[in-house]
Amino acid sequence: MHHNIWIYLLVAAFTIYLIRVLPMTLIRRDIKNPFVRSFLYYVPYVTLAVMTFPAILSATGSSVSAWAGFLTGVVLAYVDGNLFRVAICSCVVVYLAELFYH
Amino acid sequence: MNETKQDRRWFLKGMKDGIPIALGYFAVAFALGIAAKKAGMNVVQAGVMSITMLASAGQYGAITVIAGGGGYLQMAVTTLIVNLRYLLMSCALSQKVDPGLGMGHRFLLSYPVTDEIFGIAMSVEGRLNPFYNYGAAAVAAPGWTAGAVLGAAAGAILPRRVENALSVALYGMFLAIIIPAAKKNKIVAFVVAFSMGCSFLFAKAPVLREISSGMQIILLTVLIAGAAAFLFPVREAEEGGDEHAS
Numbered sequence: 001m002h003h004n005i006w007i008y009l010l011v012a013a014f015t016i017y018l019i020r021v022l023p024m025t026l027i028r029r030d031i032k033n034p035f036v037r038s039f040l041y042y043v044p045y046v047t048l049a050v051m052t053f054p055a056i057l058s059a060t061g062s063s064v065s066a067w068a069g070f071l072t073g074v075v076l077a078y079v080d081g082n083l084f085r086v087a088i089c090s091c092v093v094v095y096l097a098e099l100f101y102h
Numbered sequence: 103m104n105e106t107k108q109d110r111r112w113f114l115k116g117m118k119d120g121i122p123i124a125l126g127y128f129a130v131a132f133a134l135g136i137a138a139k140k141a142g143m144n145v146v147q148a149g150v151m152s153i154t155m156l157a158s159a160g161q162y163g164a165i166t167v168i169a170g171g172g173g174y175l176q177m178a179v180t181t182l183i184v185n186l187r188y189l190l191m192s193c194a195l196s197q198k199v200d201p202g203l204g205m206g207h208r209f210l211l212s213y214p215v216t217d218e219i220f221g222i223a224m225s226v227e228g229r230l231n232p233f234y235n236y237g238a239a240a241v242a243a244p245g246w247t248a249g250a251v252l253g254a255a256a257g258a259i260l261p262r263r264v265e266n267a268l269s270v271a272l273y274g275m276f277l278a279i280i281i282p283a284a285k286k287n288k289i290v291a292f293v294v295a296f297s298m299g300c301s302f303l304f305a306k307a308p309v310l311r312e313i314s315s316g317m318q319i320i321l322l323t324v325l326i327a328g329a330a331a332f333l334f335p336v337r338e339a340e341e342g343g344d345e346h347a348s
């Protein structure tokens with residue numbers, strides 16, 4: 001089945017706007033249910049973990065540079081935690097690893 | 103008259119606070135643009151996606167679905183799951199604005215609900231003037247979109263090695279969100295490690311690996327976050343660790 005990218009984009013944009021606009025216009029109060037709150041609390045961590053690993057291992061030219069980038073990200077995120085520094089340093093390490101390993 | 107003046111002041115303040123956000127966005131959006139290009143999107147599509155969605159993980163999830171050729175329903179569900187945290191943020195913002203705020207403002211204010219803009223808006227003292235968010239968005243959204251457009255355009259020109267290096271920027275950013283939270287909270291650490299383990303299993307194991315990656319994100323998120331919420335309900339005080347970005 002062939003999919004049209006513009007329809008994909010329309011669906012995605014519509015869905016994400018709906019998530020943002022419903023609480024602002026209709027719900028207009030805090031969610032109190034403890035299960036729902038807990039679920040929403042854990043969702044981003046699970047999603048980001050699932051999207052990062054093992055996808056990162058095949059994102060670069062070799063598994064050596066990918067592992068180097070991944071471990072740099074984990075360690076630096078643990079020690080430093082600054083979003084953009086972690087992102088940039090992972091990139092630099094991947095670049096260097098590929099420079100020396102090929 | 104006085105009110106217009108106030109609004110303008112808040113708009114300018116938002117623009118000022120939006121500058122560092124825009125700079126950071128630019129780098130990450132660039133990586134996103136490269137990913138969009140790899141998934142078969144052109145420069146215009148990468149730009150339209152960025153300006154309409156204004157979300158890092160959200161767009162990455164959407165790109166995953168496009169790359170995997172998933173259905174439109176899968177696109178809707180993936181987008182819903184990956185961006186579910188914005189639901190909480192919008193709820194919080196809806197408490198932060200004047201209860202009498204008009205619908206027009208509510209529709210506009212909903213557009214730039216992102217980790218960073220939400221973060222600065224919640225740190226405003228007292229009631230939030232929506233113009234503060236508009237100001238921040240007026241700077242951050244163009245930075246975000248320009249980054250993605252350039253990433254998609256440059257993806258083809260950049261040396262292979264630079265492109266490879268830049269592709270991990272996004273993952274680095276995701277790690278910078280989950281690892282500090284895991285450091286603060288043992289349950290989150292366990293949930294993150296367990297999620298990565300399951301994701302690895304789903305990527306490699308026979309049968310499981312036949313499931314498209316967009317579908318894997320949905321399944322694993324609902325199952326693991328659901329189980330975690332059931333086993334380890336969060337008390338409100340703990341949600342302080344819920345800051346997704348610096």
